[in-house]
Amino acid sequence: MGWKSSFRVLTVVYIALLSVAACGQNSVDLDGHAVNPFGASPAKVVVLVFVRRDCPVSGRYAPIIQQISQRFADSANFFLVYPDKSETPDAIRKSVSDYGYQLPVLRDPEHRLIKLSHVQITPEVAVFDRSRKLVYDGRIDDWYIDPSRSRPAPTTHELEDAIHAAQSGIALARNEIRGVGCYIADVE
C-alpha cells in the first residue's frame, strides 16, 4: 500500500515539472526576456502573485504583498505576474513603481503560468514547494468580502499559511480558496 502511495506523489511531481518546463519559456520579464520563475534558488518556495493593473483590489493589496514577500525573503521567491497581454511593459513598469513593489515582474501573455497555477482572479497567489508542486492557489487572506466590501482587517492569512506549509511539507486543510477582485478570464 505504501508503495502505491509514493508512486502517486512522484507522478504528480513529474507532471508539475513538465508543465513548469513548458511555461518557463513563455513567461517574460518587462524587457521581453524569457524567464523561468522555477529555475532559480531550488531551495526556496516559489510564490506567483497574479495582479491586474486595472484592478483596484490588486492595488490595495500592494503593501501587503510587499510586506509578506519581505518577511519570507529568505525562504520564498516572489514574482508579480501580469496576465493581460494588451498591457505594455511601460505601463506595467509605471504601476510597479507607483505601488512601490520591489519584486521581479513577469508578463504571462499566453496564460501558461495561470493554467499551471489554477488561479482565476486578481489578486490571487500560487505557492509551489521546493519540488515545485503546487500546494495552494487562491486568495491572499479574507480582507475582501466582495468587490465593494472589505473587512477592517483580515482574519485569515492563507498566503502565509501556504508558505509555511510549502516549507514544512504539512498539508493545508484547504489548498484552493477563490479570491475577490477581477477575473483573469476577462482579459486576453
Next chain:
Amino acid sequence: MKFLILRSEVCLAGLALAAVVGPLFAHPTPVAGSQTENSQTQVTFNRDVAPIIFHSCSACHRPGEAAPFSLLTYSDVKKHARQIADVTKSRAMPPWLPEPQQLRFADEQRLSDAEIDRIAKWVEQGAVEGDPKDLPPAPKFVEGWRLGKPDLILTARKPFTLAPSGTDTYWNFVFPVPIEGARWVKAIEIRPGDKRYVHHANILVDRAEESRKRETEPGAGFGGMEIRIESQVFDPDSHLLFWKPGTIPATEPDGMALRLDKGTDLILNTHLQPSGKPEMIQPSIGLYFTDQPATKFPMLLPLENDAKLDIPPGEKNFVVSDDFTLPIDVNLMAIYPHAHYLGKDIHAFATLPDGTKKTLIHIPQWNLNWQAVYRYAEPVLLPKGTTVSMRYTYDNSDDNPMNPNHPPVRVVGGNRSTDEMCHLWLQVLPVNFDAAQGDPRMELQEALARHNVQKNPADFEAHYNLAAMLQGKNRLGESIGEYEAALRLRPNDATANNALGAALLADGQPRPATAILQMAIEERPEYVDAHYNFGIALTQMGDMQHAAEQFEVVLKLRPNDASAEANLGAALAEMGKYSEAESHFKRALQIDPNQPDAKANLEAVRKAMSAH
C-alpha cells in the same frame, strides 16, 4: 448724563449637531426598451448591454472619475465582463442601498431584474460585441466643473497625504470663505480631489470658527469621522451638502439658497480609502451665488438615540429606536441615515395622524462605504401629528464581516469610527404655517429639544439646547431652569455657565449672573463671550472700573470687536473719562461704521466735553 446705551443682546452659544448636503445625483436618460428575451436570443454588447452600461455605469467609470476603471467601450466592458455580471447580480453595483418603495427617490440608481439578467446572459454567451449599427451613441459628459465656472473656488490650502495602507481614514479640510458680507449660495459643487480614493464627503457649515481651532496650523485640517460645531444663534442647519461618487451637483430649489456670512468656514469631512500607494488629496469647493435671498427655510431634523447604543459582544440583533411627533406640517425633502460598521438593517417610517404608515427608507443591508443622502422625487407631506420613527438593527457578532473588532467587544455610541452611531437626518420644509406667528422652525426645534430631554433626562446637550431655544423665544424663566438642569449634569461647563449668565442678565439679574460668569471664565480663561457678558453684568451693577477691565480683556482677545469698544467707551464715559471714551467710540466706528451705540455715545461724549 447717562451713557449706558449698551448693546442689549448677549453672547450665547447653542450646541447643535452639524449637518451634512445637497446631494446631487445623476439625471439619467431612459434606458432603451428591453428586448423580448428568451434563452435562444443572442445577447450582444452593442444592442443589449451598452445601453445599460452607458446609462448606469459610465458616469463614474470613465477617466478622472471615482471608479477604478473605465466602462466606455466594448473593449473596456469585456475586460470586466464576469466581474460586472457578479456585482450586478449581487446588487453591489451600481451602489444603491434602499429597497424599492412607494415613496420614490430622485435619480434612483437601481438596475431592473431584467437588466441584470441580460448582462448575465451576455457573459454566459461569450460576451459578443454584435452589430456596430446597434451601438447607441456614447454618453456625453461635462468635463471640469459640472455647473460651469463657479463664482468662487475654494481649494484646500494643504493637501492631505493618504497612507498607502491601513484602515479607512476620515479627514476634515477647513475652507475659510473670503466674503465681506452675507452671500446666498444656490449651488455648491464639491471636487474631492482624486475621486478614486474619496468614498464620500460632507460639507458642514461652521458659523462660529470652531473647527479651525482644531487645526495644528491654518490649513492643516484635522482627523475624525464625526465633528460637532457650536452655533451662536438660532440658525439651524438646513442643507444636506453631500458628495459621493457619481454625484452631479444640483441647484437648490427656488428660494432655498444657503446663506454664508463673513467669517463662515466650510468644513469638508472626507472618508478616504487607501489605494495601495501614497495619494495626495487636495479637494476644492465651487460656490455659485445668487442675488435672490432665501424665502423658504428648510431645517434638518435629527432623530437619534446614541445613548441607547450599548451593544454586547456577539449580539446579532440589537435594535435602537427613536420616535418623534411633528408639531407642524412639513414637506420632507431628503433623508440621510447614518450608522457605522455594526449597522445592519436601517428602517425609517412615518405614521400619519390617520394611522397610515409610510416607509421613508429601508436599507436591509447597511454599508457605511456607500452611505448617501436620498432626495425624494416629490416632497412628501407629513402633517402635524405625524410620528417619524427610526428602527436601526446592529450586528456585533463575528457574522458581521464589517465588525472592526475580532473577536467582538462591547460597543457604545460615540464619534470615533470604532464607536457606533444611530442617526437619521430629515430635511424638512415647514408648510401651511402662519408667518405672523413667528418662525415655524422654532416650534419644530423646541418640540425636538423637549423630545430629547424626555428621551434622555441625563443628556446635557438636550437640556442645553432646550434652554437656548427658550432663551431665543425670550422665555427666560423656563430657559434658566433648563440651563440649571444642564449644569447639574456638568457643573463646570463653561459654555453652559456663560449661557446661564447671559439668560440671568437678560432677565435683569446681574448679581447672580456675575458669579455664574466668573465660573465660566475660571473654567476657560480666554472665553471672550464670557468676559463680554461679565463686563455687561458689572456695568449693570454700576461697577464701571471692573466692567472696563473686562471689555479690555475682550479687546485683547478679539481686537476688532466693535461692541466691546463701544461698551468700553461707555464705561469710561460713565467714569468721566471723556477723552478716553471718545477714542474708543471712534475706534468702534472705524471697525463698524454702523455700530449704533458708539454713534449715539460719540455725539453725547462730545457734547459733554464741550460743556465742560
